[in-house]
Amino acid sequence: MALRALLTRKTLASAPRLGGAAAAASFRGLQTSSLPDLPYDYGALQPAISGEIMQLHHQKHHQAYVTNYNKALEQLHDAMGKGDAPAVVKLQSAIKFNGGGHVNHSIFWKNLAPIQEGGGEPPKGSLGWAIDDHFQSLDALVQKMNAEGAALQGSGWVWLGVDKELKKLVVETTSNQDPLVTKGPSLIPLIGIDVWEHAYYLQYKNVRPDYLKNIWKVINWKYASEVYEKECP
Amino acid sequence: MGSFSLHASCLAQPKLPWSNDCSQNLNSLKLPALDALEPYMSKRLMETHWGEHHHGYVEGLNKQLEKNDILYGYTLDELVKVTYNNGNPLPEFNNAAQVWNHDFFWESMQPGGGGMPELGLLQQIEKDFGSFTNFKEKFIEAALSLFGSGWVWLVLKRREKRLEVVKTSNAVNPIVWDDIPLISLDTWEHAYYQDYKNDRGKYVNAFMNHLVSWHVATVRIIRAEAFVNLGEPKIPVA
Numbered sequence: 001m002a003l004r005a006l007l008t009r010k011t012l013a014s015a016p017r018l019g020g021a022a023a024a025a026s027f028r029g030l031q032t033s034s035l036p037d038l039p040y041d042y043g044a045l046q047p048a049i050s051g052e053i054m055q056l057h058h059q060k061h062h063q064a065y066v067t068n069y070n071k072a073l074e075q076l077h078d079a080m081g082k083g084d085a086p087a088v089v090k091l092q093s094a095i096k097f098n099g100g101g102h103v104n105h106s107i108f109w110k111n112l113a114p115i116q117e118g119g120g121e122p123p124k125g126s127l128g129w130a131i132d133d134h135f136q137s138l139d140a141l142v143q144k145m146n147a148e149g150a151a152l153q154g155s156g157w158v159w160l161g162v163d164k165e166l167k168k169l170v171v172e173t174t175s176n177q178d179p180l181v182t183k184g185p186s187l188i189p190l191i192g193i194d195v196w197e198h199a200y201y202l203q204y205k206n207v208r209p210d211y212l213k214n215i216w217k218v219i220n221w222k223y224a225s226e227v228y229e230k231e232c233p
Numbered sequence: 234m235g236s237f238s239l240h241a242s243c244l245a246q247p248k249l250p251w252s253n254d255c256s257q258n259l260n261s262l263k264l265p266a267l268d269a270l271e272p273y274m275s276k277r278l279m280e281t282h283w284g285e286h287h288h289g290y291v292e293g294l295n296k297q298l299e300k301n302d303i304l305y306g307y308t309l310d311e312l313v314k315v316t317y318n319n320g321n322p323l324p325e326f327n328n329a330a331q332v333w334n335h336d337f338f339w340e341s342m343q344p345g346g347g348g349m350p351e352l353g354l355l356q357q358i359e360k361d362f363g364s365f366t367n368f369k370e371k372f373i374e375a376a377l378s379l380f381g382s383g384w385v386w387l388v389l390k391r392r393e394k395r396l397e398v399v400k401t402s403n404a405v406n407p408i409v410w411d412d413i414p415l416i417s418l419d420t421w422e423h424a425y426y427q428d429y430k431n432d433r434g435k436y437v438n439a440f441m442n443h444l445v446s447w448h449v450a451t452v453r454i455i456r457a458e459a460f461v462n463l464g465e466p467k468i469p470v471a
Contacts, residue, residue, distance in 0.1 A: 155381040
């Protein structure tokens with residue numbers, strides 16, 4: 001079927017996988033996604049983020065997004081095969097939500113690193129200068145992101161992104177599991193901070209501002225710099 | 234109930250229906266029985282949910298009302314509808330609606346809840362959903378498929394004159410569309426995380442089987458019938 005040709009790895013692949021994870025499973029020619037491994041132990045980000053939270057967040061929440069994304073894709077595949085347009089449209093919200101959850105969390109795990117591996121070390125090089133240029137200081141950027149993250153009603157993410165067309169840094173929030181690209185087609189995420197309650201509740205309860213203050217101790221600026229340098233060489 | 238007329242600025246502490254002291258007086262702040270819903274909703278969770286989240290919304294709202302002369306005089310119901318502003322909410326909406334929502338939610342539950350409604354309410358559910366089991370499935374499915382934070386409601390739709398299950402996001406509730414809610418379930422993660430972690434399904438089932446108060450729902454629909462005509466009157470022939 002011509003449709004099979006459309007469903008290439010490029011269009012459906014999740015964010016690049018980490019560690020020793022096996023290649024995504026193939027199911028009836030449909031490229032499904034799988035849960036990426038974390039490049040560090042669940043307890044490695046303590047005390048900023050507890051091991052209990054990391055384990056639940058990765059093994060339960062992210063896994064659920066992956067599972068439901070694959071399920072929705074399978075249903076989409078069937079609906080497309082039958083030419084069932086209403087079903088195809090109906091599935092979009094499940095794909096956006098679960099697929100977004102998978103994409104966002106895959107970025108999130110790379111945004112974090114244990115302190116011994118550079119977590120919390122301020123950005124150097126071109127990203128560091130761009131931050132100073134645009135926000136006056138790293139501190140000011142952190143304050144801004146914390147303020148926006150704390151003010152976000154309900155569930156969502158707060159992002160530091162780069163507009164690859166305008167070569168500008170931006171701070172944005174998205175709700176639920178909307179990826180950063182929903183706020184602008186040329187926005188590339190550098191750092192995303194999950195402010196869903198599941199990301200901090202067991203440790204910080206309702207005090208989201210404390211979680212935001214502490215997470216910077218394990219933010220992996222090296223990864224953010226790599227992405228930035230790729231978009232703004 | 235959430236529809237009592239309370240001057241919004243009088244809310245010093247959020248209400249909770251089950252207290253150890255039967256003389257529920259807003260001015261004598263006796264600590265309510267936060268363990269009343271154990272083991273389905275733990276005391277520890279209630280301390281955070283009622284004592285921090287709900288309390289936070291009340292304090293936030295009071296602070297906002299201090300500065301706003303126009304909104305100061307409204308009842309809580311009016312405040313919610315006015316600040317919803319037809320879908321373009323004012324800054325006070327989030328706090329006002331979440332105060333309302335949590336008042337309503339606590340009252341939608343009771344120790345020894347669950348089971349089934351009876352008499353007229355059961356009949357109406359059977360009329361609009363086919364069967365109670367059907368309604369229950371629909372309600373649970375709505376709770377499980379709600380993306381992000383929000384609430385699930387059993388609502389009496391005023392214009393359609395029928396019961397429906399409705400999902401809302403974040404702080405939105407059915408009174409902004411002039412509908413009449415009968416029960417609600419908080420599906421924000423803070424409502425269940427400490428007890429059930431990510432297992433929303435287990436939480437929803439505990440609510441349906443052990444917490445939901447069909448007595449309160451019955452009282453609410455009785456009151457609603459003063460505003461909505463359900464069924465046809467029996468007009469004798471000759």
